[in-house]
Amino acid sequence: MQKKRSVLELAVQAGEILLENGAEVFRVQQTMEIMAAAYGAEEFHVYVLTNGIFASMAEDGVNHVARLENVPQASVHLGRIDSVNTLSRKIAQGNVPMEEAFEELERIRMIPVLSLPLQMLACGAGSAFFALLFGGKWPDFFCAFVAGLLLQVYLWNADKHKTNKIITRLVGAALVTAVAGVCMLLGVGNDMDKIIIGSIMPLVPGIALTMAIRDFFNSDYLSGTIRMIDALIIGLSIATGVGAVLGFASMVLGVQL
Amino acid sequence: MTFVDYLYQLFVSFWGTVAFGILFHVPPKQYVACGLTGAAGWLVYVAMMQAQPSTVMASLVAVLPLTALARLFATRRKAPITLFLLCGIFPLVPGAGIYYTAYYFITGQTTQTMIKGTETIKIAGALALGMVLVLGMPSKLFQPFHKAQEPTK
Numbered sequence: 422m423q424k425k426r427s428v429l430e431l432a433v434q435a436g437e438i439l440l441e442n443g444a445e446v447f448r449v450q451q452t453m454e455i456m457a458a459a460y461g462a463e464e465f466h467v468y469v470l471t472n473g474i475f476a477s478m479a480e481d482g483v484n485h486v487a488r489l490e491n492v493p494q495a496s497v498h499l500g501r502i503d504s505v506n507t508l509s510r511k512i513a514q515g516n517v518p519m520e521e522a523f524e525e526l527e528r529i530r531m532i533p534v535l536s537l538p539l540q541m542l543a544c545g546a547g548s549a550f551f552a553l554l555f556g557g558k559w560p561d562f563f564c565a566f567v568a569g570l571l572l573q574v575y576l577w578n579a580d581k582h583k584t585n586k587i588i589t590r591l592v593g594a595a596l597v598t599a600v601a602g603v604c605m606l607l608g609v610g611n612d613m614d615k616i617i618i619g620s621i622m623p624l625v626p627g628i629a630l631t632m633a634i635r636d637f638f639n640s641d642y643l644s645g646t647i648r649m650i651d652a653l654i655i656g657l658s659i660a661t662g663v664g665a666v667l668g669f670a671s672m673v674l675g676v677q678l
Numbered sequence: 679m680t681f682v683d684y685l686y687q688l689f690v691s692f693w694g695t696v697a698f699g700i701l702f703h704v705p706p707k708q709y710v711a712c713g714l715t716g717a718a719g720w721l722v723y724v725a726m727m728q729a730q731p732s733t734v735m736a737s738l739v740a741v742l743p744l745t746a747l748a749r750l751f752a753t754r755r756k757a758p759i760t761l762f763l764l765c766g767i768f769p770l771v772p773g774a775g776i777y778y779t780a781y782y783f784i785t786g787q788t789t790q791t792m793i794k795g796t797e798t799i800k801i802a803g804a805l806a807l808g809m810v811l812v813l814g815m816p817s818k819l820f821q822p823f824h825k826a827q828e829p830t831k
Contacts, residue, residue, distance in 0.1 A: 443702075446759060499761050500703040506758050534703060543700040550694030554687070554720070557773055574780040614781075618774045623701065627771035631764055638813055652802075660780030668784045 427519055428462045429478045430506065432498050436467070436474045443497035445632050446471065447639035452509045458511045460519065471636075471644045495672075496534070496580060497628055504529040516606050537577055544576075544623050545569035552619025560611040564604040568597040568620035576623070587658045593624050594662025602670055617663060624659050626652035679728055684721065691720035691769050699765040705752065708761055711751045715766030719744030723770060734800045737770055741808030744770070751819045763809075772801040 432453040439449045449469045453476065457465035464479030508525050511517050517525075535543070549567030552561045562594035572593055579589040597620040629652035636645035695716025698711050704712055719740045726736035744766050752759035775798030782790035 443764075444738065444758070448758060448760070496766070498703040498760075499699075499764065500705045503705050503708075503757050503761060507756070510756065532703075534774075535700070540701065543697050547694055547697035547701060550690050550697060551773075553690045554694055554769060576802065614777070618777050621777060622771075622773050623698075625771055625773040627768050627773075628702075628764055630771065630802060630805070631767050632807075634809050635745070635760075635813075637806070638810050656776050660776055660783070663777060664780040664784035667781065672784075 428457055428460045428521075429465075431460070431519065431522055431526070432456045432462075432465070432467070433474060433476050435509065436469065436476070437506055438530055440469070440471070441476065442501045443499070443628065443632070444502045445635040445639070446641040446644040447473070447635070448502075448506075449582040452505065453513045455509050455513050456522075459515065469641075469644075471647045482563065496628060498532070498534065501529050501532050504532065538572070539572040540577065541570045544573035547623060548572070548620035550619075552578075552615045555615055555618050556612075557615030557619060558611045560609060561615045564601060564610045564616045565619035566603070568600040568616060569623065571600060572597050587654060590624050590655050590663040591665075594621055594659040595666045596662075597621055598663045598666040602666065611665060621659055621663065624655070626655035629655060657662055662671060679724070687724050688721060692717040694764050695768060698768050699761075702764065704761050704765060705757075706784050708751075708755065708757060711755060712762055712765040714784050715744055715747050715751065716769050719748050719766055720769040733797065734804050735831045737772075738804035738808045740770055741767070741805050742812055745812035746815075746820075749817075753817075753820045763795070767809075769807065770801075770805060772798045775801060786812045 435456055436449045436453045439452060446469045453467045453469075453474075454465065457478070459465075459634070461516075462478050462645065463512065465476070466478075467476040469475075469492045505526075507521065507530070508517075512522060528544055534540075545566040546569070549562045551565035552565035553559075575593055575596055576589065579592075598617055601610065601613050601616040604616060605613045610616050629648050633648035633652060636648060692713040696713040698716075699709055699712040722743055723736050723740035726739050727733070730736070745763065748759050748762035748766055751757070751762045760831055772820040779791055779798055782788075784796055
């Protein structure tokens with residue numbers, strides 16, 4: 422009966438990878454059910470929340486329960502979600518030995534994140550292009566690029582030290598606002614608003630909002646609510662970060678930005 | 679807006695979306711699809727803003743083709759729709775709204791704060807509504823034509 426415990430283990434591991442890297446609840450649940458069914462699990466039940474998986478499976482008429490709680494996802498890695506998705510398609514078609522599936526999951530877990538310089542470039546480019554998109558000019562493009570580079574360095578370090586998410590967003594927003602302010606004072610920037618809006622984009626709760634909607638749509642109201650509150654709090658902390666720097670500049674330094 | 683302006687908007691929104699795709703570790707072979715999804719939504723948004731002044735209305739209309747395209751890519755390229763939807767929606771997310779709300783709040787312009795705050799919430803709602811509308815369409819519409827296969831996830 423070693424085999425059947427492995428089915429549960431496999432499904433839970435796959436679900437864990439999906440959830441950690443930012444998949445919506447419905448996908449996690451569906452993928453786990455597909456995997457379990459493909460390996461002939463009986464009485465497989467699973468309940469998924471944004472930060473936990475509860476799964477059970479019958480074995481010789483006895484219920485075995487596995488419960489798993491994982492940390493709220495730290496970073497989004499869509500590549501891993503894609504890989505698990507591909508694996509589950511293969512499993513559903515059959516012909517994937519259990520051992521192989523476990524090895525594949527282990528490999529997916531190890532898919533690396535991009536190196537810091539690459540992440541900085543991506544973050545900088547994203548910020549810069551969005552500054553343009555919202556009506557900035559080329560000077561704003563370069564200021565937002567610099568702000569994005571610095572922001573990613575901070576986010577990288579914050580992630581490494583497991584800094585509180587609210588604080589991270591707040592400080593991140595304050596950081597890019599300060600960079601934008603300095604750019605304006607140096608006379609490099611053209612429109613401070615555009616620089617700030619462009620470079621807070623990496624912080625903006627676009628993901629939380631989108632996932633909340635996906636969860637609501639699939640009737641996972643509880644998870645949707647959790648993500649909606651997440652989006653709201655992220656939004657508030659960004660606003661506070663930006664506001665704090667603007668307020669500090671005008672009240673203490675006497676600079677009208 | 680001239681044709682060149684639209685090309686410029688296409689270029690900028692495409693690369694902006696791709697940059698975020700890279701940041702979220704989208705597999706490289708999906709970069710172009712992500713960029714196209716984001717650019718499609720943004721171009722419709724820009725065109726809508728030319729036709730009428732409401733950002734909420736423009737967001738609602740823009741998210742429709744965006745989500746449809748994301749579904750199409752998901753089915754055709756056998757990848758989770760999340761990949762395309764998450765990156766593609768970024769240009770429409772009310773980041774500017776959040777910023778202006780905070781700015782007016784700090785500078786003590788209460789009326790402006792309320793206006794911008796409400797608008798931001800409305801845009802988020804419009805994005806939600808539009809997405810749900812397209813996601814609720816029968817999946818048959820998004821199947822590739824050449825072969826029958828298992829339903830999209």
